[in-house]
Each structure stands twice: as C-alpha cells, then as structure tokens.
Amino acid sequence: MVEPAVDLAHGEAHDDHAHHGPQGWLKYLWSTDHKVIAMQYMFTGMFMALVGGFMAYVFRMQLAFPGINVPGFGGVSPGEYNALVTNHGTIMIFWVAMPVLLAAFGNYLIPLMIGADDMVFPKINRLSFQVFFVSTIVILASLFVEGGGFAGAWTAYPPLSADSTYNLTPLGSTLWVIGVGLEFVAFLLGGINFITTLMNSRAPGMRAFDVPIVVWMIVVASILFMLSVGPLLAGAIMLIFDQTIGTGFFNPATGGDPILWQHLFWFFGHPEVYVVLLPAMGVVVEIITTFARKKLFAYRTVIFTIVATGVLSFFVWAHHQFIAGIDPRMANIFTITTLLISVPIAELCFIYIATLYGGSIRLTTPMLWALAFVAEFLIGGVTGIFLGAAGADVYFHDTYFVLAHFHYTFFPIAIIGTFAAFTYWFPKMFGKMMDERLGKIHFWGTIIPFNLIFIPLFVLGMGGQHRRIYNYDQFPDIAGGIFQDMRELATYSLLVMLAFQFVFFYNCFKTARSGPKAPKNPWKANSLEWTTESPPPHGNWHPLRMPVVYRGPYEYSVPDREDDYWPQNDPDGAPLQVVDDDDS
Amino acid sequence: MRPIATTRAATGTETGKLAVWWVLASEVVIFGGLLASYVMFRLGHPEWADAAAVTNTTIGAFNTFVLLSSSLTAVLAHQAAERGDGRKAAMYLYCTIGGAAIFLGVKTYEWWYEISHGYTITSNGFWAFYYTAAGLHAFHVIAGAVIMAFVARDAAKGLELHRVELIGIYWHFVDIVWIFLFPLLYIAK
Numbered sequence: 001m002v003e004p005a006v007d008l009a010h011g012e013a014h015d016d017h018a019h020h021g022p023q024g025w026l027k028y029l030w031s032t033d034h035k036v037i038a039m040q041y042m043f044t045g046m047f048m049a050l051v052g053g054f055m056a057y058v059f060r061m062q063l064a065f066p067g068i069n070v071p072g073f074g075g076v077s078p079g080e081y082n083a084l085v086t087n088h089g090t091i092m093i094f095w096v097a098m099p100v101l102l103a104a105f106g107n108y109l110i111p112l113m114i115g116a117d118d119m120v121f122p123k124i125n126r127l128s129f130q131v132f133f134v135s136t137i138v139i140l141a142s143l144f145v146e147g148g149g150f151a152g153a154w155t156a157y158p159p160l161s162a163d164s165t166y167n168l169t170p171l172g173s174t175l176w177v178i179g180v181g182l183e184f185v186a187f188l189l190g191g192i193n194f195i196t197t198l199m200n201s202r203a204p205g206m207r208a209f210d211v212p213i214v215v216w217m218i219v220v221a222s223i224l225f226m227l228s229v230g231p232l233l234a235g236a237i238m239l240i241f242d243q244t245i246g247t248g249f250f251n252p253a254t255g256g257d258p259i260l261w262q263h264l265f266w267f268f269g270h271p272e273v274y275v276v277l278l279p280a281m282g283v284v285v286e287i288i289t290t291f292a293r294k295k296l297f298a299y300r301t302v303i304f305t306i307v308a309t310g311v312l313s314f315f316v317w318a319h320h321q322f323i324a325g326i327d328p329r330m331a332n333i334f335t336i337t338t339l340l341i342s343v344p345i346a347e348l349c350f351i352y353i354a355t356l357y358g359g360s361i362r363l364t365t366p367m368l369w370a371l372a373f374v375a376e377f378l379i380g381g382v383t384g385i386f387l388g389a390a391g392a393d394v395y396f397h398d399t400y401f402v403l404a405h406f407h408y409t410f411f412p413i414a415i416i417g418t419f420a421a422f423t424y425w426f427p428k429m430f431g432k433m434m435d436e437r438l439g440k441i442h443f444w445g446t447i448i449p450f451n452l453i454f455i456p457l458f459v460l461g462m463g464g465q466h467r468r469i470y471n472y473d474q475f476p477d478i479a480g481g482i483f484q485d486m487r488e489l490a491t492y493s494l495l496v497m498l499a500f501q502f503v504f505f506y507n508c509f510k511t512a513r514s515g516p517k518a519p520k521n522p523w524k525a526n527s528l529e530w531t532t533e534s535p536p537p538h539g540n541w542h543p544l545r546m547p548v549v550y551r552g553p554y555e556y557s558v559p560d561r562e563d564d565y566w567p568q569n570d571p572d573g574a575p576l577q578v579v580d581d582d583d584s
Numbered sequence: 585m586r587p588i589a590t591t592r593a594a595t596g597t598e599t600g601k602l603a604v605w606w607v608l609a610s611e612v613v614i615f616g617g618l619l620a621s622y623v624m625f626r627l628g629h630p631e632w633a634d635a636a637a638v639t640n641t642t643i644g645a646f647n648t649f650v651l652l653s654s655s656l657t658a659v660l661a662h663q664a665a666e667r668g669d670g671r672k673a674a675m676y677l678y679c680t681i682g683g684a685a686i687f688l689g690v691k692t693y694e695w696w697y698e699i700s701h702g703y704t705i706t707s708n709g710f711w712a713f714y715y716t717a718a719g720l721h722a723f724h725v726i727a728g729a730v731i732m733a734f735v736a737r738d739a740a741k742g743l744e745l746h747r748v749e750l751i752g753i754y755w756h757f758v759d760i761v762w763i764f765l766f767p768l769l770y771i772a773k
Contacts, residue, residue, distance in 0.1 A: 116587070116588065116589035116592070117587045117588045117589055118587035118588075118589050118590075119587075119589060120587075120590045120599045120603075121590070121599075121603065122587060188610050191606075192610075195602075195606055196599050196602045196603045196606065199602060200589075200592055200593050200595055200597070200599045201588075201589040201590075201592045201594065201599075202592070206594075226606065226609060226613075227609065227610075227613055228613070229610070230610060230611070230613025230615075230616060230617050231613060231614070231616065231617025231618075231620070232617070233614050233617070234614050234618035234621070234720075235621075237618075237716060237720065238618075238621075238712075241705070241712070241716060245705055246706050247705055247712040247716075248706075248708075248709065249621075249712055249713075254708055254709055254712075255625070255632070255708055256625075256709055256712075257625070260621055260625075264617060267617070539587070539588075543588065
C-alpha cells in the first residue's frame with residue numbers, strides 16, 4: 001500500500017532526479033530520501049491504525065453484545081478476545097503512535113525545519129524503515145499462527161507471557177516479543193539519526209534556540225526512548241529465553257521474580273508516554289503560533305520544561321505497580337514524583353493558552369485539531385492524578401477508569417495530534433490544499449464520538465467494572481441496567497467514529513485528484529520548510545541556495561513590519577538580529 | 585554521494601563520532617538493565633555463591649588480559665591512522681581481531697567445560713544470568729570484530745581512516761562491559 005501514495009507525494013518533483021539509483025517503484029522502496037522514508041513510515045502506520053481500529057471494533061461489539069456474530073469477523077471466542085485486546089494495544093502504540101508521530105514526522109520535518117538536505121545517515125535511515133517493515137510483518141504474521149496471536153495483554157506480565165501453558169499461544173507470544181524487539185531496534189537506528197542530525201546539521205546561523213519546538217520535542221523524545229528502552233530490550237531477551245529455552249528469570253520456582261518484568265517494562269513504559277506525547281505537543285506549538293499569528297509565549301521555558309519532564313519521567317514508573325505488592329513507602333515516593341510530573345505538563349498547557357491569548361485566531365482544520373488536543377489531553381492529565389495517587393489507585397486499578405484515562409491521553413496524542421500534523425503539513429507533503437469543509441466535518445465527526453466512547457467508560461470504571469473481562473453477563477451486578485446502556489453507547493459511538501474516517505479518506509483522494517495546487521507557504525508560516533517548493537524536491541533546496549537563518553521561528557505580528565510573519569531565512573533586518581529576549 | 589547534511593558539524597564534533605557515542609549510550613542502558621537485575625537478584629539469593637564458585641577465575645582473568653591488550657592495539661591503530669599510515673592501522677586492527685578470536689576461543693572452551701559438567705542455562709538463576717550476560721557480550725565482540733574487519737580492509741587502502749577511531753571507541757566499550765562482567769560473574773564468589 002506504500003507505493004501509490006508515495007508516488008502522489010513525489011510525482012513530477014522527482015522526474016529530473018530519476019537517474020539517481022534504481023528506477024520505477026524500486027526507487028521508492030530503496031530510496032534514502034528522508035521524505036520518502038517518512039511517507040513509508042506514515043502509510044505503514046496508517047494501515048496498522050486500520051488494523052488496530054478493526055480490532056477495537058470487534059471486541060467492542062463483543063463487550064456490548066456478548067456472543068454476537070460480529071459482521072466481518074464472526075463469533076469471538078475468549079481466546080480470540082484476549083488476542084484482540086493484546087494486539088490492539090501493542091499495534092496502536094508501537095505500530096501507529098511511534099511510527100507516525102515520531103518516525104514519519106521526525107523524518108519529514110527535522111531536515112526541512114533545520115535547513116538540511118537530508119538526514120546525516122540516509123542509509124541507516126533506510127535500514128531503520130526496513131527493520132521496522134520486517135517487524136510489521138512479524139507482528140501481523142503472529143496473528144495467524146497456530147494458537148493465534150499473543151493473548152497475554154500488551155504489558156506482557158509473566159507468568160502469563162512466559163509460560164504457554166497459561167497463555168495458550170506458544171508461537172504467537174514468541175513472535176510478539178521478536179516483533180516488538182525488532183521495532184525497538186528500528187527506532188534506535190532512527191533516533192540516533194534524529195539526534196545527530198539536529199546536533200550537527202543545522203543551517204548556518206541557526207542556534208539551538210532558533211530551532212522550531214517540534215524538532216526539539218522529537219529529538220528529546222528520541223533521547224528519552226534511547227535511554228529507557230535498553231532495560232526492556234534486556235528484559236525481552238530474558239522473556240524470550242523463559243519462553244523458549246526454559247530459563248526462569250521471571251519464575252519464582254527457580255529463583256526468579258515476575259515483578260522484575262514489571263520494573264523493566266514500566267521503566268521503559270512510562271518514559272514511552274512522553275516519547276509519543278512530546279512530538280504531539282510540539283506539533284500543537286507550530287499550529288497555534290501560526291494560526292494565532294502570535295509569537296510563542298516563553299520559548300526557552302518550553303525547552304527547559306520538556307527537559308525537566310524527560311528527567312522526571314524516569315522516576316515515576318512504579319505508579320503502575322501500586323497493587324503489585326511493592327513496599328508502601330516506595331508507593332509514597334512514586335506518588336510524589338507522579339504528581340510532580342503533572343506540573344511541567346500543566347505548564348505547557350498554560351503556555352499554549354498564553355500564546356493564544358490576544359492572538360488573531362483562525363479556526364482552520366489543523367487549528368481545530370490542535371485546540372482539541374489541548375482540551376482533550378487535559379482531561380486525560382487530570383484523571384491521571386487519581387491514578388498517580390496510591391490511595392485512589394488501589395480502588396481504580398484495572399478498572400475501566402484506567403482504560404478511559406489512558407485513551408484520553410493516547411487518543412489525543414496518536415489520533416488528534418496526527419490529524420493536526422497531517423492536515424497542517426499536507427500542502428507541503430503533497431502539494432495540494434485539502435478541502436476545509438470536509439476537514440471540519442471529519443473533525444467534529446471524530447471528536448464528538450470520541451468523547452461519547454470514553455466518558456461512559458469512566459463511569460463504568462468508577463462503578464467497578466474490571467477491564468479484563470470477556471463477557472459481563474457472568475456478573476449479575478453489572479450485567480444489565482445502566483452498565484449495559486453505557487457499554488452500548490460506547491460501542492455505537494465507536495461505530496460512528498469509524499464511519500466518519502471515510503470522510504477523511506475521501507478528502508485525501510479528492511484532494512489528490514482535484515484539489516487546488518498549494519503555494520510554497522499557504523499558511524504564511526515562518527519555519528524553513530515553507531521556503532521550498534510544495535512538495536520539496538530531492539535535496540529540499542537547490543544545493544547552492546541552502547537556507548541561512550537569521551532569527552527564531554515564531555516572529556509573528558512583529559510591530560512596524562508590513563507582513564505579520566517573518567520567515568527565518570529573510571535577511572531583511574538581519575544586522576538587528578533578535579536579541580535573547582525570548583522569555584520576556 | 586553524501587548529503588550536505590552529513591558534511592556539516594555545528595557542534596564541532598564529527599557526525600560519525602557523535603553517532604557512535606549515542607550508540608554506546610543506548611548500549612549502556614541495555615547492559616545496565618541486565619546487570620542491575622542480576623545484582624538485585626544476587627543480593628536476594630546468597631545461595632547463588634555456590635554456583636558462582638564453579639566459574640574459573642584464572643581463565644576469566646586471562647580473558648580480561650587478552651581483551652585489554654586488544655584495546656591497546658586498537659589505540660595504536662588509531663594513532664597510526666592519525667598519522668595517515670593506513671597499512672599500519674590495518675595491521676593493528678587485525679591484531680585486535682586476533683585478540684577477539686582468542687577471547688572467543690577461550691570462552692568456547694569455558695562454556696564447553698561448564699555445560700559438559702551439567703551447568704547449563706536452565707540450571708538455576710545464576711547460570712541463566714551467566715550465559716545471558718556473557719553471551720550478549722560475546723555477541724558484541726563478534727559484531728565488533730566483523731565491523732573491524734571491514735574498517736581494516738578499507739584502511740589498508742588508505743580509505744575512510746576516520747573510521748579507525750570510531751570502531752576503536754566501540755571496542756573500548758566492549759572492553760568496559762567485560763570489566764563489569766568479570767568481577768560480577770567470576771570474582772564475587
């Protein structure tokens with residue numbers, strides 16, 4: 001599914017470079033161009049989003065109408081249900097949020113926004129996608145092997161994940177570990193590229209504090225990923241040995257400990273939240289400054305805030321384990337760090353609001369997505385306080401409250417953030433302007449059902465509905481009445497939301513066929529990617545006319561200027577280079 | 585053809601060297617997670633000392649000596665490359681690969697001896713960590729030696745001499761990991 005879409009992106013722009021390397025569709029498969037690799041990541045990620053969404057549809061149908069013959073799938077057995085929820089979680093995080101937000105937008109934006117012609121290691125970049133592609137095949141194949149896909153929940157706690165007499169998926173669970181491990185290797189390769197590219201390949205004149213926030217965010221996220229994933233890779237090796245050779249790292253009978261896995265998993269798992277959150281928050285910064293026509297409030301504070309968030313995120317992991325038998329004194333410490341980490345994130349939200357305050361706001365489709373991100377993520381953040389406090393978490397743990405909280409954070413990140421970025425950079429990526437009316441229909445058709453899916457789940461969770469149950473008919477207290485109504489409401493809303501995604505795909509295809517051509521800088525934005533053609537040619541700029549930077553990326557509505565924007569590479573007024581007054 | 589991006593160096597440090605340091609950062613946490621798990625378990629299981637007593641400290645010390653010496657030749661290779669003497673650099677790199685080969689050979693003998701006496705990876709928690717940690721390290725030795733062979737082949741022709749230093753940095757890391765493994769697995773009885 002990758003080739004035609006990539007073709008769309010690089011149609012004519014590439015013709016004069018066609019003599020480089022392999023011809024035809026192979027050109028796209030073996031390309032080292034960061035934009036082509038970004039598209040490969042993006043379309044693989046979107047395809048996997050459809051797979052993950054289909055899984056959600058199947059198990060939501062089963063939850064609302066136990067025993068129903070789900071159209072397009074059939075009856076859902078308990079084993080299949082477990083495999084569906086496990087792989088829905090795994091796929092949505094590791095094969096949708098990470099490849100699209102981090103890898104696709106990281107690859108696309110970093111070189112363009114810092115004024116480079118490509119990543120510093122184009123071949124390693126290509127290798128990164130190829131490893132990722134193999135990992136995608138492995139995880140998809142694991143769904144069809146004997147015994148079915150892995151059914152031990154996406155957190156893969158032993159002994160359920162380590163011993164196939166418990167999870168009943170001997171092949172699926174091993175393939176799952178291999179797939180996730182390969183995926184980590186792919187992002188390590190990509191991350192090293194991102195970090196070194198930002199460090200070394202900025203355009204002449206671009207200082208550290210002239211770099212657009214989204215690039216900072218993606219790179220800080222890459223560093224977080226790199227420093228947190230190691231212990232889990234070590235854990236994955238141990239888990240695979242436990243599964244296949246029969247070692248007992250996680251088996252108390254041979255001196256092991258299942259809690260070790262929880263520590264290794266969440267030591268990665270919590271920074272991982274910020275790995276995907278930060279790029280989305282960066283995307284929002286670019287959009288709200290552009291469409292509020294206002295300078296970003298407190299640029300440097302944003303940078304220091306995300307670094308603080310990154311450091312703190314390594315000291316909160318045990319809040320996932322409050323009922324796993326950890327020492328209550330430890331629970332106290334982790335409660336404090338968890339409540340602390342909400343401070344920098346709240347700070348970012350206030351910075352966004354301060355940026356909007358007094359701006360001349362334009363409610364375009366990307367702006368709607370960006371504003372929705374702030375509003376919806378806020379709900380996710382506030383409900384997280386309940387779960388971060390050990391006292392409340394003992395009750396809420398493993399209920400639908402957790403699930404709803406989680407989706408109020410990850411849906412804004414992975415779906416709202418992605419649509420914001422996609423609609424904002426679509427003119428640059430594909431050289432066409434999207435239909436605003438269809439875009440807004442899609443926006444409201446996604447946001448309203450999203451809230452109607454997950455608000456009922458908060459209520460169900462507070463009512464005590466446990467999350468890992470296949471059929472609630474077995475529990476007379478919550479089988480019928482308002483509980484059943486809530487479950488049905490959530491499922492119907494999901495169907496509505498999925499249906500509205502067709503508007504999005506229709507909009508994409510309509511735009512590709514007959515959309516108006518996009519100018520270089522349709523939004524009148526400042527950063528460097530808007531100074532080249534839409535879509536940018538191979539090498540992004542003419543090799544002899546690479547951009548030079550004179551100022552930061554957020555100089556909107558500067559007094560005494562005719563235009564209300566001031567591109568970073570505009571030499572006009574250059575001697576009076578902006579002094580370090582970003583924080584004023 | 586290299587992109588313009590690769591030729592820039594805003595930090596003043598060559599891009600390849602930066603990347604190697606970041607690779608090492610990611611490797612440190614992989615071994616860090618594994619060894620931290622081992623240390624925690626070891627403190628909780630005093631009886632693992634009986635298993636640790638079986639490991640052969642003399643052979644381990646010999647291997648430590650071999651690996652440290654191979655790092656010395658890696659440094660000499662770097663020195664030769666700095667002077668632009670590609671052939672000499674390649675010669676020293678081949679010496680380092682030779683050290684790696686001796687290390688792996690001794691390791692094979694050790695494992696053969698232990699496995700044939702019934703101490704396998706499934707015997708108990710100590711042996712599981714012993715084979716996993718040393719195995720992961722040996723895997724890094726093999727990978728480093730293979731990459732080094734490619735670097736040496738180019739260096740002998742006077743090409744890509746800056747890579748001699750990069751593979752040297754990596755080799756020191758492999759060395760340092762062993763310096764942690766040796767006391768943890770052999771000396772602590």
